[in-house]
Each structure stands twice: as structure tokens, then as C-alpha cells.
Amino acid sequence: MSQERNLARALTAHRLFWPVAVLVALLVLNVVFTDGFLTVQMRQGHLYGSLIDILRFGAPLILVALGMTLVIATGGIDLSVGSVVAIAGALACLRISDLTDQGSVTGVLAAVGVALAVALVLGAWNGVLVSVIGIQPIIATLILMVAGRGLAQLITDGQIITINSAPYKLIGGGYWLTLPFGILVVTALVALTGFLTRRLALGMFIESVGGNAEASRLSGIRSSGVLIVVYTFCGLCAGIAGLMISSNVSSADGNYAGLWIELDAILAVVIGGTSLLGGRFSIAGTVLGALIIQTLTTTIYSIGVTPETTLLFKALVVTLVCLLQSPSFRRKAFRRRARPAPPPPAPADGPSDASVSDVTAGEGREETVRNR
Amino acid sequence: MTETTATLPETRLTFPRKYVPVAVTAGLFVAMLVAGGIRYEGFASGQVVLNVFVDNAFLLVVAVGMTFVIVAGGIDLSVGAVVALSTMISASLLADPGLPAPLVIALVLAAGSLLGLGMGAVIHYFEIQPFIVTLAGMFLARGLCYVIGTESIPITDGTFTAVADARIELGAGMWISPSVVIAAVVVLVAGYVLHYTRLGRAVYAVGGDRQSALLMGLPVARTTIAVYTISGLCSALGGLLMSFYMLSGYGLNAVGMELDAIAAVVIGGALLTGGSGYLVGTVLGVLVLGLTQTILSFEGTLSPWWTSIFIGLLLFVFIVLQRFIGVRRTRGGAPVATAA
Numbered sequence: 126m127s128q129e130r131n132l133a134r135a136l137t138a139h140r141l142f143w144p145v146a147v148l149v150a151l152l153v154l155n156v157v158f159t160d161g162f163l164t165v166q167m168r169q170g171h172l173y174g175s176l177i178d179i180l181r182f183g184a185p186l187i188l189v190a191l192g193m194t195l196v197i198a199t200g201g202i203d204l205s206v207g208s209v210v211a212i213a214g215a216l217a218c219l220r221i222s223d224l225t226d227q228g229s230v231t232g233v234l235a236a237v238g239v240a241l242a243v244a245l246v247l248g249a250w251n252g253v254l255v256s257v258i259g260i261q262p263i264i265a266t267l268i269l270m271v272a273g274r275g276l277a278q279l280i281t282d283g284q285i286i287t288i289n290s291a292p293y294k295l296i297g298g299g300y301w302l303t304l305p306f307g308i309l310v311v312t313a314l315v316a317l318t319g320f321l322t323r324r325l326a327l328g329m330f331i332e333s334v335g336g337n338a339e340a341s342r343l344s345g346i347r348s349s350g351v352l353i354v355v356y357t358f359c360g361l362c363a364g365i366a367g368l369m370i371s372s373n374v375s376s377a378d379g380n381y382a383g384l385w386i387e388l389d390a391i392l393a394v395v396i397g398g399t400s401l402l403g404g405r406f407s408i409a410g411t412v413l414g415a416l417i418i419q420t421l422t423t424t425i426y427s428i429g430v431t432p433e434t435t436l437l438f439k440a441l442v443v444t445l446v447c448l449l450q451s452p453s454f455r456r457k458a459f460r461r462r463a464r465p466a467p468p469p470p471a472p473a474d475g476p477s478d479a480s481v482s483d484v485t486a487g488e489g490r491e492e493t494v495r496n497r
Numbered sequence: 498m499t500e501t502t503a504t505l506p507e508t509r510l511t512f513p514r515k516y517v518p519v520a521v522t523a524g525l526f527v528a529m530l531v532a533g534g535i536r537y538e539g540f541a542s543g544q545v546v547l548n549v550f551v552d553n554a555f556l557l558v559v560a561v562g563m564t565f566v567i568v569a570g571g572i573d574l575s576v577g578a579v580v581a582l583s584t585m586i587s588a589s590l591l592a593d594p595g596l597p598a599p600l601v602i603a604l605v606l607a608a609g610s611l612l613g614l615g616m617g618a619v620i621h622y623f624e625i626q627p628f629i630v631t632l633a634g635m636f637l638a639r640g641l642c643y644v645i646g647t648e649s650i651p652i653t654d655g656t657f658t659a660v661a662d663a664r665i666e667l668g669a670g671m672w673i674s675p676s677v678v679i680a681a682v683v684v685l686v687a688g689y690v691l692h693y694t695r696l697g698r699a700v701y702a703v704g705g706d707r708q709s710a711l712l713m714g715l716p717v718a719r720t721t722i723a724v725y726t727i728s729g730l731c732s733a734l735g736g737l738l739m740s741f742y743m744l745s746g747y748g749l750n751a752v753g754m755e756l757d758a759i760a761a762v763v764i765g766g767a768l769l770t771g772g773s774g775y776l777v778g779t780v781l782g783v784l785v786l787g788l789t790q791t792i793l794s795f796e797g798t799l800s801p802w803w804t805s806i807f808i809g810l811l812l813f814v815f816i817v818l819q820r821f822i823g824v825r826r827t828r829g830g831a832p833v834a835t836a837a
Contacts, residue, residue, distance in 0.1 A: 261770065264763065268816070274805050275805035282800075435640070440637035444619075
């Protein structure tokens with residue numbers, strides 16, 4: 126009996142427990158409300174189904190959140206990803222619309238190359254501002270967030286550029302080996318990042334810079350180099366996401382492409398259990414977080430909540446997940462209960478248990494386990 | 498932190514170092530005025546300057562609230578959404594049940610403050626980063642806007658239209674709107690609270706170093722919750738001023754206003770790490786942003802998106818400038834943690 130309880134406790138204390146629980150809850154909700162939600166069909170050599178759609182439409186968000194995870198792990202934040210998404214999409218579409226033959230593979234590759242190069246440069250610019258000049262990340266990236274929208278509109282001249290290019294369409298809307306191409310790109314990048322950060326020392330460097338940049342510099346890690354690499358990578362991820370988004374709709378909109386994606390990405394990272402204070406990160410958590418956000422959007426449509434209340438629903442879920450992850454909330458809310466129960470999600474009920482702050486020995490241990 | 502700087506013996510500089518960012522912003526504002534006056538016909542009139550106030554009264558009020566939050570070391574991303582929600586609540590309550598205007602105004606202000614209070618309480622008691630909490634607050638407020646309605650709701654109430662149409666003549670053909678007077682009162686009251694009361698002192702202390710403030714026995718909990726409540730109240734008031742200005746409520750009003758407010762505060766010389774900044778700086782920051790738009794509209798040939806590029810450029814220049822002025826504070830180029 127006590128062994129079972131220990132197992133349950135170890136399970137709930139795991140970093141990925143709450144994200145997985147929320148995702149499963151959302152999926153169950155969908156299964157209840159939608160017939161054949163879990164079926165995946167093979168049609169004309171392509172895989173179709175609600176689950177595939179969640180992955181396909183969630184791909185850009187996973188990418189942006191992936192870059193954001195590493196940035197947040199260094200104790201930073203990148204607000205400019207939405208602008209980079211818009212700029213990359215706008216540049217690629219502009220180049221392709223200038224081609225005489227929009228179907229030419231080399232032309233599309235050149236356009237994609239230019240867009241990604243610019244995304245890299247923009248990411249590196251953020252990295253230099255943060256590491257060399259030493260500006261707070263939130264401010265340094267705010268500059269590009271504000272100016273970037275203007276740049277994207279400057280590129281598109283305030284218009285929506287529409288293109289008709291089969292090779293470009295592949296990136297965000299096409300299929301390859303029965304799977305949507307976007308999913309393959311995301312899988313490859315997530316695997317590559319996982320390898321670079323968890324099998325090589327890079328991940329440890331990133332976490333140590335996030336823990337204490339000055340101490341890591343003194344212990345021989347080139348903090349500024351790590352920071353520039355991380356922000357550049359984040360720019361690249363945003364650039365690829367921008368290509369996917371614009372390719373999926375075959376057009377570039379400087380104003381609305383990637384609008385508020387930075388907020389969704391940051392949410393995905395936080396839901397995934399990466400602390401905004403830096404020093405540790407979880408790539409699996411981020412992927413889960415991004416999937417939760419995408420599933421949430423799908424759920425909202427499938428259970429018949431009006432699209433207008435999407436944001437309200439999102440706010441409630443975000444509040445719920447963040448509260449569940451806050452050690453201080455769990456301490457206060459679950460103090461007298463043997464088993465965790467869902468807390469009230471309304472943000473305004475904070476002051477009611479204001480005076481409760483003592484920690485029992487059991488919860489203290491749980492927190493230690495969690496922080497490991 | 499500012500106090501320490503002030504008591505240091507300044508042998509070469511007679512001008513206190515802490516006022517340099519504000520002075521630079523003031524200098525920029527004057528330079529823009531002069532440059533505009535030389536370049537454009539009819540720019541150097543009093544009414545052009547007054548119009549900057551008329552067109553940006555709501556931004557000014559919102560930025561005042563943001564100053565409190567940023568000085569206390571936090572950030573409030575929900576302000577734009579709360580502004581939109583306020584226009585929506587006032588428009589819908591005036592239209593459908595036809596409530597009297599004073600009651601609607603009181604309700605809107607109460608709703609904004611309550612939202613701010615809730616966010617402040619969550620931030621303080623559950624130790625979640627302000628960034629995430631106010632982000633959720635932003636989603637909540639925008640979501641509530643859409644629950645009220647997805648279309649723009651016109652305001653036809655007599656009191657609101659009377660305020661919207663009113664002009665306060667200043668002589669010589671110059672005028673301001675009542676909103677400017679309200680904004681000015683807000684600035685004066687906020688300036689008094691921030692610089693001359695115990696609450697203001699506690700705001701600087703909490704922003705400078707939360708732990709020290711706690712050890713000094715300052716009411717950290719009350720202060721943290723108070724700044725977000727003030728920001729919520731200011732956003733609601735800003736929303737009311739916007740409904741006077743636009744005479745309608747719409748859920749997509751004030752998109753990106755949080756960025757304008759943050760930019761104004763930063764251009765005004767406040768540090769986002771908290772503990773430093775002046776209200777007069779924020780006022781100048783809003784004026785610089787407003788004047789930028791005026792100059793671009795006088796230029797005529799430039800596309801509207803140059804505004805955001807130019808504001809980004811201004812932000813860059815000011816932040817780098819601050820970095821070199823404040824280089825003594827944070828040596829070594831280590832990035833500062835974003836969330837306080």
C-alpha cells in the first residue's frame with residue numbers, strides 16, 4: 126500500500142507529469158466529443174486524421190518553442206520570434222514572386238536560403254545585443270519585435286504577396302514519405318537539438334550560463350559565445366517556422382504572420398516545465414507544451430465552444446497549468462488533502478489562502494525531488 | 498540604488514547622473530520639435546504639440562500605470578487587453594441595459610482594478626513570474642472582449658458624446674480635450690504617489706532589491722499587489738479615455754499598446770530591472786512616441802510602417818545609451834534575469 130503511494134508520489138513529482146496529464150485530459154475530451162478522433166487513415170498515400178492535423182498545424186509552434194527553450198534556459202527570452210517569422214516568410218515569398226518560373230526548385234531553394242540567412246543574422250543580432258552589449262534579453266529582443274513588424278511590411282510593401290509555387294508549398298503543406306513534410310522537419314530538428322544538448326556538452330554549457338553567466342565564464346565557458354549561438358539558433362527556428370506558415374497559405378502577410386506566436390511559444394516552454402529563470406530546460410516538455418496548445422485549439426473547435434472564447438479558454442488552461450506547477454501554490458492548496466484535486470482556476474482567488482505558508486516535511490521532500 | 502548614486506561625490510559633473518536619461522529624452526523631444534519646425538510648414542504651432550497630447554492621452558495614462566509596475570521590477574503585458582475590455586464593457590453597458598454613464602465609469606474602473614489586484618495576488622502569493630501571469634491576464638481580458646461581442650459597438654450615450662465633443666479653449670485658437678486634463682491629473686497624482694509617499698518609496702525599494710525590502714520590514718506583499726492594481730486601474734481609465742476618443746467599443750482596440758507603453762517607459766529612462774525611473778521620463782517618452790507619429794504624418798511620403806521601425810531604432814539608441822550610462826551598476830556584461 127505504501128509502496129503504491131510512493132510510486133504515485135514519485136509519478137506526480139516528475140517534471141513532465143502535469144503536462145502529460147493535461148495533454149491526455151485534452152485528448153480524452155476530444156475522443157468523447159468527436160467520433161473517430163483517434164483514427165488515422167491512409168488516403169492517396171498520405172496519412173490523414175485529427176492527430177496528424179494537430180501535429181501538422183502545431184509544427185511551426187513546436188519549432189519556435191524549441192528555439193525559445195534554449196534561450197529561456199540561458200535565463201533570457203526572445204520576444205522577436207513573431208517578427209522573424211513574418212520577415213522570413215515575406216522575404217521568401219518576395220523572392221519567389223520575382224522568379225520567372227515559380228516552380229523552379231533552384232529558385233525556391235535560393236529564396237529559402239536567403240530567408241534563412243536573414244533569420245540567422247537577426248538571431249545573431251539579438252545574441253550580440255544580449256551578450257556583447259549586455260542588454261537585458263527582454264528589452265534587446267523587444268527592439269526587433271517592434272522594428273521587425275515594420276521591416277516585414279517594408280518587404281511586402283504593406284501588401285499580401287501571393288505565390289503559386291509547388292516546391293515551396295511542400296515545406297508547410299506538402300507530404301513526403303506519407304507524412305506531412307513539416308512534421309519530418311520538426312522531428313529532425315528536435316532530434317538534432319536533443320542530440321546536441323543532451324549527448325554533447327552544449328546543453329550543460331547552456332544550463333550553466335543560465336544558472337550563473339559570470340560563474341560559468343570564470344570556470345572557462347565562453348558565455349557570450351554560448352549566448353550568441355543560442356539566440357542565432359532561435360532565429361533560425363523562427364525563420365523555418367515562418368517559411369512553413371507562409372508556405373501553408375502560399376502567401377506572406379507582414380502584418381499578421383506569426384502575430385503573438387512568441388506568447389504561444391513562451392507558454393509552451395513554461396507549460397513544459399522549463400523555468401523562466403533559466404538554468405534548466407526540457408525539450409520533451411516543450412514539445413508537449415506546444416502540442417497542448419495546438420490540441421487546445423482543436424478541442425475548442427471540436428467541443429463546440431465558439432471560436433470567440435478561444436482566448437478565454439486558453440487563459441484558464443494557462444492559469445491552471447502555471448498554478449499546478451508553482452511549488453508555492455501546491456504547498457498552499459494541497460496542504461490538507463491526501464490527493465491532489467484540481468484547484469479553482471480563477472486568478473482572482475489568490476488572497477483567500479494568503480496566510481498559509483508553512484511547509485510540511487512531506488511536501489518539502491516532494492519539492493526536492495522535483496528540483497533534481 | 499538611485500539614492501546611493503545621488504550621494505556619491507560628483508566632482509566633475511555638476512548635473513546629477515541619475516537625471517541624465519530623462520534629460521536626454523527631454524533633449525530629444527526639443528530637438529524633434531525644432532527639426533520638425535524647420536522642415537515642415539505649420540509644424541511649429543502650439544496646436545501641433547497639443548494634438549500630441551490629445552491623440553495620446555490614453556497612452557499616457559496607461560504608461561503611468563506601467564511605470565509603477567516597471568519601477569517595482571515587474572512587467573504588465575495585459576494593459577492593451579484591459580484597455581480594449583474597458584471600451585467593450587462601457588460600450589455594451591451603455592447600449593444594452595442603458596446604465597447611466599457615471600455608474601458605467603465606476604464599474605469599468607472597478608473591473609480593471611480587480612483584474613490587476615487578482616494578477617498581483619497571483620504573482621506575489623504563488624510566486625509565478627509576472628510575465629506569465631499578465632500574459633494569462635491579457636488572454637483573459639481579450640477573451641472576455643470577444644465574449645461580450647465580436648463586432649464594434651458604437652457609443653451614443655449623451656455624457657460620453659458630450660465629453661468626446663468638448664473642447665477646452667486655451668486662447669489663440671488652441672484647444673485641448675477633457676481627456677488631456679484627466680491625463681494631466683493622473684500624471685500629477687501618480688507623480689506625487691511615486692515620489693513623495695511611503696507607497697512610492699516602497700515601490701522603489703521592492704524594485705531595487707526585493708529581499709532587502711523584505712528584510713527592512715517594508716510591506717512587500719502590499720506593494721507588489723498595489724502596483725498591479727494601479728496598473729489595472731490606469732488601463733481601465735485609459736480604456737475610458739479611448740472610448741471618449743473613438744466613441745465605440747471593440748475587442749481589437751489597442752492591440753500592441755503594451756509595447757508602446759513599455760517603450761515609452763524605457764525611452765523615459767526607467768530600467769526594466771526595476772528600482773529606477775521617473776514619471777516625468779515616462780511623460781517625455783510618450784511625447785517622443787507621439788511626436789514621431791506626427792513627424793511621419795507631416796512627411797507624408799513615408800509609409801506608416803516606418804513608425805514601428807523608427808520606434809525600434811529609438812529604443813535601440815536609448816537602451817545602448819542607458820547601458821553605457823549605467824555601466825557602473827552591472828559590470829561584466831552578464832545578462833540580467835528577465836523576470837524579477
